Amino acid sequence: MMLAAVPGFDGNQTALNPVGPGAAHIEFEFSLIFWITTAVYCIVLLTLVISIARKRHSLSVIPSPIPTTPESDRTARRSVAAAMIATIVLLFVMLVGSFETSRALGSMNPGNAVPIDVYGHQWWWEVQYPNDEAYKTVVTANEIHVPVGVPIRIHGTSRDVIHSFWAPNVQGKRDLMPGYETEVLMQVDQPGRWRGQCAEYCGEQHAHMSFYIVGESKEQFTQWLSDQAQSAVPPSTPQAAHGQQVFLTHACVLCHTIRGTPAGSRVGPDLTHVASRATIAAGELPNTIGNLGGWIMNAQAIKPGCRMPPNQLPGSDLQDLLAYLETLK
Amino acid sequence: MITTSVESQAELTEAERLQAMQLEHVWREPSGVVGWFKAAHHTTIGKRYFVTAMLFFLIGGLLAGVMRLQLAFPEAHFLSNDKYNQFFTMHGSTMMFLFAVPMMFETFSVYLVPLMVGTRNIAFPRLNAYSYYLYAFGGLMFYVAFLCNTGADRGWFSYVPLAGPDYGPGKRPDFWAQLITFTEVSALAVAVEIIVTVFRLRAPGMSLKRIPIFVWGQVVVAFMVIFALPGIVLSSTMLLLDRTCGTQFFNPAVGGDVLLYQHLFWWFGHPEVYLIFIPGTAIISTIVTTFSRRHVFGYLVLVLALVATGFMAFGLWVHHMFATGIPQIAESYFTAASMMIAIPTGAQIFCWIATMATGKVVLRTPMWWAIGFSFTFIMGGMTGIFVASVPVDLQVHDTYFVVAHFHYVLIGGAVFPLFGAISYWFPKVTGRMMSERLGQLSFWLFFIGFNVTFFPMHLVGIRGMPRRVYTYPPNMGWTRLNQVESVGYVLLFVAVLILLWNMIKSARSGVIAGPNPWSAGTLEWATTSPPPHYNFLHLPTVNGREALWDAAPNQPVVVGLAEDARSFLTTRTLDAEPDGRDEFPAPSIWPFWAAAATSLAFVASIFTPWGITLGSIPIAITMIGWFWPDRQPAERRRAREIWPSE
Numbered sequence: 003m004m005l006a007a008v009p010g011f012d013g014n015q016t017a018l019n020p021v022g023p024g025a026a027h028i029e030f031e032f033s034l035i036f037w038i039t040t041a042v043y044c045i046v047l048l049t050l051v052i053s054i055a056r057k058r059h060s061l062s063v064i065p066s067p068i069p070t071t072p073e074s075d076r077t078a079r080r081s082v083a084a085a086m087i088a089t090i091v092l093l094f095v096m097l098v099g100s101f102e103t104s105r106a107l108g109s110m111n112p113g114n115a116v117p118i119d120v121y122g123h124q125w126w127w128e129v130q131y132p133n134d135e136a137y138k139t140v141v142t143a144n145e146i147h148v149p150v151g152v153p154i155r156i157h158g159t160s161r162d163v164i165h166s167f168w169a170p171n172v173q174g175k176r177d178l179m180p181g182y183e184t185e186v187l188m189q190v191d192q193p194g195r196w197r198g199q200c201a202e203y204c205g206e207q208h209a210h211m212s213f214y215i216v217g218e219s220k221e222q223f224t225q226w227l228s229d230q231a232q233s234a235v236p237p238s239t240p241q242a243a244h245g246q247q248v249f250l251t252h253a254c255v256l257c258h259t260i261r262g263t264p265a266g267s268r269v270g271p272d273l274t275h276v277a278s279r280a281t282i283a284a285g286e287l288p289n290t291i292g293n294l295g296g297w298i299m300n301a302q303a304i305k306p307g308c309r310m311p312p313n314q315l316p317g318s319d320l321q322d323l324l325a326y327l328e329t330l331k
Numbered sequence: 332m333i334t335t336s337v338e339s340q341a342e343l344t345e346a347e348r349l350q351a352m353q354l355e356h357v358w359r360e361p362s363g364v365v366g367w368f369k370a371a372h373h374t375t376i377g378k379r380y381f382v383t384a385m386l387f388f389l390i391g392g393l394l395a396g397v398m399r400l401q402l403a404f405p406e407a408h409f410l411s412n413d414k415y416n417q418f419f420t421m422h423g424s425t426m427m428f429l430f431a432v433p434m435m436f437e438t439f440s441v442y443l444v445p446l447m448v449g450t451r452n453i454a455f456p457r458l459n460a461y462s463y464y465l466y467a468f469g470g471l472m473f474y475v476a477f478l479c480n481t482g483a484d485r486g487w488f489s490y491v492p493l494a495g496p497d498y499g500p501g502k503r504p505d506f507w508a509q510l511i512t513f514t515e516v517s518a519l520a521v522a523v524e525i526i527v528t529v530f531r532l533r534a535p536g537m538s539l540k541r542i543p544i545f546v547w548g549q550v551v552v553a554f555m556v557i558f559a560l561p562g563i564v565l566s567s568t569m570l571l572l573d574r575t576c577g578t579q580f581f582n583p584a585v586g587g588d589v590l591l592y593q594h595l596f597w598w599f600g601h602p603e604v605y606l607i608f609i610p611g612t613a614i615i616s617t618i619v620t621t622f623s624r625r626h627v628f629g630y631l632v633l634v635l636a637l638v639a640t641g642f643m644a645f646g647l648w649v650h651h652m653f654a655t656g657i658p659q660i661a662e663s664y665f666t667a668a669s670m671m672i673a674i675p676t677g678a679q680i681f682c683w684i685a686t687m688a689t690g691k692v693v694l695r696t697p698m699w700w701a702i703g704f705s706f707t708f709i710m711g712g713m714t715g716i717f718v719a720s721v722p723v724d725l726q727v728h729d730t731y732f733v734v735a736h737f738h739y740v741l742i743g744g745a746v747f748p749l750f751g752a753i754s755y756w757f758p759k760v761t762g763r764m765m766s767e768r769l770g771q772l773s774f775w776l777f778f779i780g781f782n783v784t785f786f787p788m789h790l791v792g793i794r795g796m797p798r799r800v801y802t803y804p805p806n807m808g809w810t811r812l813n814q815v816e817s818v819g820y821v822l823l824f825v826a827v828l829i830l831l832w833n834m835i836k837s838a839r840s841g842v843i844a845g846p847n848p849w850s851a852g853t854l855e856w857a858t859t860s861p862p863p864h865y866n867f868l869h870l871p872t873v874n875g876r877e878a879l880w881d882a883a884p885n886q887p888v889v890v891g892l893a894e895d896a897r898s899f900l901t902t903r904t905l906d907a908e909p910d911g912r913d914e915f916p917a918p919s920i921w922p923f924w925a926a927a928a929t930s931l932a933f934v935a936s937i938f939t940p941w942g943i944t945l946g947s948i949p950i951a952i953t954m955i956g957w958f959w960p961d962r963q964p965a966e967r968r969r970a971r972e973i974w975p976s977e
Contacts, residue, residue, distance in 0.1 A: 013808050015795030017726035028722045035720060039713035046680065050705055053688035059624070061767075064850050065691050067880045068625045078628055078685035082678075089677045093670050093716075100666050100720035107722060108659060124498075163493040164589060166654055166729060170795050174725025177655045179590065180492060181583025184656045201654070201729040201797045203486050205493055206412050209800035286804075306412055 014197045017170040021192040021217070024107060024173035031103040035096050042092065107174075110187045115155035118146060122158070122165030122178040122200070125207040125308060126271055126284040131227060140230040141259070143271035144213045144284050148190050149223040156186045163205060169198030169215045177202055190217035197285070206307030212285030233262030234274045234330050245326025248319045253311060254298075260330065270310065277330045283308075291324050298323065343868075351868055353894050358451070358864040361918050369918040371460045372864050373453035377442025378760065383467055384434035390474070391425035392827065394418050396820055399784075403817040405805035415801035416484040417503075421477055423487030424507060426741075427603065428514045429470045435610040435745050436556070437466070437521045439752065440549040442760070444525055446855035446862060447546050449534030449871045449878070451899050452915050454527035455520075457922045457957065462520035464926030469513025472934055476506040483507035486799065488600065489570065491581035491592045496574045505574055505937040511567040512933055515560045522553035529553075532899060533907045534854065535889060536873035541907075543853045543876070544620075544627065547634045548613025551641040552606045558645065559606070562598035569595075576940050590655060597648035604737070605644040608708070608744030609637060612679055614752045615701050619683045621755075621851040622698040623690030626877055629682035636675035636682075643672050653724045662721045669719030676712055680705065695849075696770030700751025703778045707743030711736060714789065729799075732792025738785045750777070750830060757834065758848045762860040763841030769833040773826045780822025787812040787819075852877025870900060873907075896967055912971075914964050921957035928953045 008029075011018035020026040059065055121128040131140040148154050158167055160178040168175030173188040190196065200211035218226070237243040249255060250265060257269035265273075276282075279289055283305055287293040296303075298320065301310035315323065343351065361369040370376065398418050401410040410418065445453045453459050476482060483503050485494035494504040529542070529550050542550075570592070572578040581587045620627040627633060649657060649665040657665070683705070692698065714736040718724045727733055750773075757765045791812040796803060803809050847856035857879055858867050869888035875881020889909075892898040897915040902908060932946025 010790075011793055013794055015807065017793055017795070025726070028726050031720055032717065032723050032726070035716050035723065039716055043709060043713050046684070046709060047706060050684050050687070050702070053684055054692050054694070054702065057623075057687060057690060057692045059691040059693050061694060064693055065624050066850070067852065067877070068691065070625050070628075070689070075628060075685075075689065078689050082629065082632075082681040082685050085681045086674070086678060090674060093673055096716060096720065097667055097670055100722060101663060103720070103722040104659060104662060163498050164490060168797075170726055174722060175654045175728060176725075179583075179655065181587075181589055182656075197795070199795070199797055203490070203493070203729075203799040205485075205498065206416065208797075209412065209802050 014195065015170055015199065019171055021194065021196060022172045022189045023110065023191070024188050025171055027103050027106045028174055031099050034099045038092055038096060042089075110153055110189065112153065112155055112187055115153040115187060116149065117155045117157060118148070120146070120156055120158040120167055120178065122160040122162070122167070122204070124162050124205055125200070125211040125305070127167075127211070127213045128161070128271065129213075131230070133231070138231045140227060141272040142230060142275065142279070144281065145216060145279050146213060147216045147218060147223055147226050149220045150190050150193050150217045152220070153187055153189045156188060157183065158186070159183045164202050165200045165204050165211070166202035167198065168201040169196050169213075171196045172198075172215055175201045190215060193217045193219065195280070199285075207305050210284055210286045210305050210308075214280065214285060229278070229331075230275055234260050236262070237326055237329060239325070241322050242326040242329050244319075245322035245324070248315065248323045249326060252315065253313060254323075257309075273327070273330060275330055277328050291328060294327060295320060295324055347868060350894060351863075354865040354868065355863065357895060357897060360864060365920065366918075368923040369920050371452075371456040371916070371918040371922070373441050373445050373456065373459060374760075374862060374864070374866075376453075376456075376459050376463050377438060379463055380433060380438040380441055380466070383463075383470065384430050384438055387425050387429040387470055388434065389827070391422050391430055392824070394422040394425070396824060398422065399817040399820040401801065402803075402813045404814075405807075405810050406802050410801065412801045413484070416799075417477065417480075417482035419799055420483045420486050420489075420507070421473075424473070424483060424510060425470075427487055427607075428510060429466075429473070431607040431741065431745055432514065432518055432603070433466055434749060435607050436549065436552050437462070437518065439545075439610055439614070440525045440553070441521060443756070443855060444528055444546055444549055445532070446759075446858070446866060447543050447853050448529060448532060448537060449854045449857075449867065449873065450528065450532040451866045451870070451897065453524050454532060455524050457916055457919055458520050459524055461922035461926050462517040462524075464923050465513055465520075465929060466517040468926060468930035469510050469517070469933075472513070472930070473506060473510045476502070481506060483510075488596055489567075490596075491570060491573070491589050492583070494570060495581055496577075497582075499574070502937060505571060508567040508571045508574075509933050509937055511563055513930070515564055516929070518556050519560055522556040525549055525553040526557075530904045531901045533902050534871050534873050534878075535900070535902055535907055535909050537878070537902075537907045539905055539907075540631075541873055541876050541878075542634075544616040544630065544633050544637070545610075545613045545853070548609050548616075548637050551637045552609050555602050555606045555609075555641050555644060559599045559602035562595045563600070566592050566595035566599075571936070575936070590652075593652050593655070594648070597651045598645070600651060601648040602641075602644040604740065605640055607741060609640060611704070611708075611744045611748035612676075613637065614748040614755075615683065615704055616679070617853070618697045618701045618748075618751050618755055619686050620877070621849050622693045622695060622701070623686045624693065625686065625690040626852075626880070627682065628685040628689060629678075630876060632678050633682055636678045639675040640672065643668065643675070647672065650719060650724065653721050654728050657721075666719055666721050670716060672719075673712060673716065680709060695754075696765065696767055696774060697751045697755035699771060699774045700747050700754065703774060704743060704747035704751065706778075707739050707747060707781060709743075711739030711741075711743050714739065727792060729797055730792035731788040731796045731798060734798055735785050735788035735792060738788070742781060742785070750774070753830070753834070755849070756855075757837065758841075758844030759855055759860045759862070761838045761841070762844055763837055764844050764848060765837040765841060766833050769829055769836075773829040773833060776822055776829065777826035780819050780824075780826055782819070784816050784819030784823060787815050791816075847879070850879075852880040854878045893967070893971075896964065914968065916964070917961065919957065921953055925950065925953035925957055 008018040020029050119130040127144050129142050129146050133139045158178045160180045165178045166175045172190055176186045194217055196215040198213050237246050255265045257267050259266050259272045261274040282289050298313050300312040401407050481503050485504050489504055489507050492498050569580040573580055579585045579587045581589055581592050646668045650669045754765050754770050791809050794808050796809045844860045846859050857871055872887050874883050898912055900909055901911040903910050928949035935942025935946050
């Protein structure tokens with residue numbers, strides 16, 4: 003297994019800095035093709051340049067066409083035949099490499115994999131950790147926590163148009179299509195935040211539809227999962243209590259869920275533990291109180307075309323609402 | 332031994348002068364404003380195709396410039412997301428449907444194929460005029476919609492359900508779907524004309540093994556058009572039906588299938604790419620032959636490579652859909668098929684190198700473009716191997732790596748040959764040479780600008796930048812590379828300006844070219860530059876692959892055709908032995924009206940299904956006018972017939 007970043011490509015959204023076996027297998031085939039094609043490209047073009055340089059004729063006069071016979075072309079014919087054989091052999095090498103990579107990708111053991119459901123929405127990601135006891139099912143958005151070193155089974159589809167689920171450091175992409183269910187096995191071997199982004203054009207805000215795969219130790223993950231399974235904490239200050247009322251009496255409640263309150267709509271992201279997430283608006287903004295306030299007031303200015311309407315709240319209501327949302331750890 | 336046609340060798344005899352006057356009289360194009368719309372000669376229509384396609388190329392290029400400006404800075408607000416989505420869709424649709432195919436296939440085949448096979452006009456000249464007007468009207472409709480803020484914004488592929496009735500409100504996707512209808516009808520018409528022209532109207536002696544490679548390329552493309560376009564006829568019509576008539580082909584909620592659309596689209600979409608670059612490689616074969624001063628090395632290999640590419644093109648469409656999750660056996664098949672395309676393409680490249688290595692290379696502007704083509708197109712082929720391999724494709728698919736790949740293939744495989752072809756055939760079309768100095772200047776600027784613009788896209792794609800994003804965050808490591816790309820665009824822009832300036836200036840004051848300035852071997856160089864409307868004073872016969880190089884000292888010409896009518900000779904498909912004669916129809920205004928009526932029906936059907944039903948009435952009327960029998964040709968034809976009883 004290769005887990006090494008290629009110099010210049012060490013980011014958290016690049017195929018050449020693999021942090022899991024999936025991306026590492028692919029990087030191997032990528033390198034194989036890269037070295038073969040680079041060598042072939044150089045040899046072919048060098049031959050071309052040398053042939054032209056050697057046979058160059060003055061520009062001023064266009065000479066008469068030269069007669070050719072099968073005999074005079076014999077060397078050329080042999081060279082072309084040899085080049086063709088080399089082409090076919092090299093293609094075959096790359097083809098077998100490709101098959102081997104596909105086989106390696108398909109041979110991960112799905113037995114003890116952690117199941118995670120991912121649903122594409124215009125323009126955010128709904129993430130669920132299914133549990134046999136339905137009330138323990140964790141629903142979150144745009145942030146996929148996974149234990150490192152353990153296979154993950156992503157089961158996905160789309161709630162509207164076609165999206166493509168892609169975190170290049172971890173695994174190749176897979177389209178999420180309405181009417182089709184799909185499954186990808188993957189594994190993260192390095193703790194960290196690995197960015198992913200929708201890769202299939204999905205309309206107005208395709209550019210702002212990212213997510214993070216958060217790799218953490220098994221203990222941290224188990225802790226996180228049990229925290230997320232809890233209902234929201236009841237507000238403990240008068241300000242937060244008023245904020246909750248603002249939430250429940252304004253448009254918010256029409257689209258969002260906060261488990262433990264009457265808010266139960268599934269149009270927008272589940273906000274039960276919104277304060278525990280690092281970003282809002284599908285990875286577009288850091289989750290700070292200022293950004294959240296701006297987002298609530300006028301999401302259309304930040305992400306034009308998104309489904310979140312502008313909300314004209316009086317200043318004090320907004321402050322209380324934000325104070326409440328901040329408590330939803 | 333070079334022999335050119337009679338016209339260039341000696342003064343015309345008195346009899347020939349009279350003959351030329353007679354032909355000129357019979358073939359002259361109608362004059363005046365109304366006459367302009369009646370024109371039906373393939374050189375006239377071909378030039379119009381060129382000007383129109385070039386115009387769309389410039390518009391598409393300007394759209395790209397605005398996008399490059401937007402992407403030069405992270406989180407820029409120069410273009411709104413809505414505008415950007417329209418711009419990239421318009422750019423892609425324009426370049427594919429209004430520039431690349433009409434330019435590489437329609438323009439070049441309509442203008443050059445009849446000259447290269449040595450006949451007087453294209454088969455079905457009125458259909459040819461009709462196809463041009465339909466194409467022009469389609470483009471016009473698309474851009475009028477764009478100016479009314481109804482520009483298509485669902486990508487040049489318009490996947491469902493994004494472009495379907497639920498997620499594509501308004502009329503934007505409908506205009507896109509009808510643009511497809513316009514351009515596909517026009518391309519199908521030209522495909523039929525080209526196949527008949529090449530199979531039935533070749534000069535005597537031009538047997539299958541002597542057809543110029545350029546003509547072979549266009550024939551292969553014509554067949555591909557006929558087999559590929561039904562895929563998109565279906566998908567765009569089903570999309571339009573879903574949107575306007577409430578059918579549910581692609582609605583998963585009631586059992587429709589979103590993947591079906593992709594299969595139909597790419598059944599057309601992949602061959603589409605090949606029908607853009609096959610004419611390009613055929614042009615390169617022509618240029619390399621002429622400027623290496625020898626018969627092309629491996630004629631049979633080159634022809635078979637074109638035919639093989641045409642066949643294989645239909646076996647790889649699924650490689651555009653690897654990310655949808657394909658069963659492993661299908662993955663393996665489509666990976667192998669996609670990689671196999673490197674075999675015929677590689678064979679062509681090796682044959683060109685062999686031709687140059689054994690010839691005498693003359694580095695004039697067209698040859699520089701051919702060399703530039705080699706550097707860029709081969710690079711595109713190499714990155715093609717990455718996307719052919721399923722696992723690697725899952726990483727690079729729908730990223731800027733793919734954007735880089737197909738610009739290397741399409742600009743490398745079509746625009747470089749196109750600019751080479753412009754400098755190569757400009758003397759034939761206008762009668763004047765282009766400036767060599769300006770030509771090489773535009774080549775170098777374009778070559779450098781192209782690589783500066785598109786090479787960094789490979790890198791930014793591997794760094795994870797997806798396609799079709801109107802902006803990106805500043806901390807992704809994409810900013811600097813995007814800025815380099817935008818600077819490259821400026822170089823491309825200047826290069827194209829110089830090329831245009833060179834064309835305009837040379838058309839007015841270039842050196843007079845004469846019939847065959849490159850002393851090339853194919854038949855279009857056997858007539859004057861520009862060619863008369865009857866193409867050839869004496870219809871030529873052919874004695875070898877390069878008709879002019881291989882002509883016998885006393886190469887015969889075709890005699891015995893009536894010169895008081897638009898007569899032409901038909902020959903047999905395999906050996907091009909003469910087997911009949913017929914007459915081309917006269918120029919007519921009806922193809923124009925028929926195209927106008929067809930356009931009306933197409934545009935109306937965007938707004939109501941009745942558009943097709945009621946719109947077919949004016950189409951029927953104009954078609955009746957078009958096919959109304961003409962007394963004179965019928966009588967002439969009767970007079971020529973030999974009746975056993977007489």
